[in-house]
Amino acid sequence: MHQAVKPQGAAGVFMGWLLESGNAQQNRATVEALEPPPGASVLEIGFGPGHALEMLAKKIPLALVAGLDHSPLMVARAKRRLNGRRGDAALDLRLGEAGDLPFPDEKFDLVFAVNAFHQWPDQERALAEMAGVLKPGGDLVLSIRDFRVEGRFEPAGKGQQTARRAVDMLRELGLQVRQREIVHSPRRATFLVRGRKCGRFED
Ligand SMILES: C[S@@+](CC[C@H](N)C(=O)[O-])C[C@H]1O[C@@H](n2cnc3c(N)ncnc32)[C@H](O)[C@@H]1O
Numbered sequence: 240m241h242q243a244v245k246p247q248g249a250a251g252v253f254m255g256w257l258l259e260s261g262n263a264q265q266n267r268a269t270v271e272a273l274e275p276p277p278g279a280s281v282l283e284i285g286f287g288p289g290h291a292l293e294m295l296a297k298k299i300p301l302a303l304v305a306g307l308d309h310s311p312l313m314v315a316r317a318k319r320r321l322n323g324r325r326g327d328a329a330l331d332l333r334l335g336e337a338g339d340l341p342f343p344d345e346k347f348d349l350v351f352a353v354n355a356f357h358q359w360p361d362q363e364r365a366l367a368e369m370a371g372v373l374k375p376g377g378d379l380v381l382s383i384r385d386f387r388v389e390g391r392f393e394p395a396g397k398g399q400q401t402a403r404r405a406v407d408m409l410r411e412l413g414l415q416v417r418q419r420e421i422v423h424s425p426r427r428a429t430f431l432v433r434g435r436k437c438g439r440f441e442d
Pocket residue numbers: 243244245246258259262266284285286287288289290307308309310313335336337338352353354355358359360
């Protein structure tokens with residue numbers, strides 16, 4: 240399997256470093272836009288080296304930092320990284336599949352994924368699982384990168400198409416959806432797709 244989809248072995252260690260530097264700008268911009276309330280429980284799907292979770296825990300005091308990734312290498316690496324670097328928050332990083340989340344319903348105030356949604360084999364199912372573990376009133380955020388010029392990794396504009404599909408899927412699940420575009424440079428941008436789960440007493 241492609242190393243970016245499931246980092247493993249010696250090449251996976253190298254891929255971890257590449258993800259860390261290549262996605263740093265997108266992770267920083269995404270964390271700046273995430274606004275969980277202090278004391279929140281947050282969950283990241285496909286956390287890779289754990290950079291976004293670390294930055295988020297440094298920015299806001301959290302009760303629980305949780306995550307799921309299907310790469311044992313990335314789970315081990317993110318655990319090492321977050322040891323002692325998450326304030327007072329509890330830590331729960333698990334090995335697993337995005338389409339089958341081993342967390343209780345309505346557990347999290349915020350569920351998010353950075354540069355991972357496009358890799359999931361069953362995106363509808365994964366989003367339904369993410370919406371299920373979200374508390375009413377909580378946010379599901381997908382951070383999707385877009386290359387503005389033809390490059391080595393993917394065709395220009397592919398991220399925008401992926402973001403459009405994500406918006407449709409989240410609406411289908413009954414979430415209130417907003418989309419924001421962050422332009423990093425003439426070459427790169429990030430789409431932030433945010434779906435809010437209606438509160439218990441809202442229509
Ligand atoms: C491109 S990396 C991005 C990592 C990190 N979010 C970042 O921005 O640096 C995608 C991550 O998602 C994980 N992943 C991909 N498909 C997955 C799936 N179906 N279930 C769980 N994790 C998955 C990979 O193991 C990898 O760590």
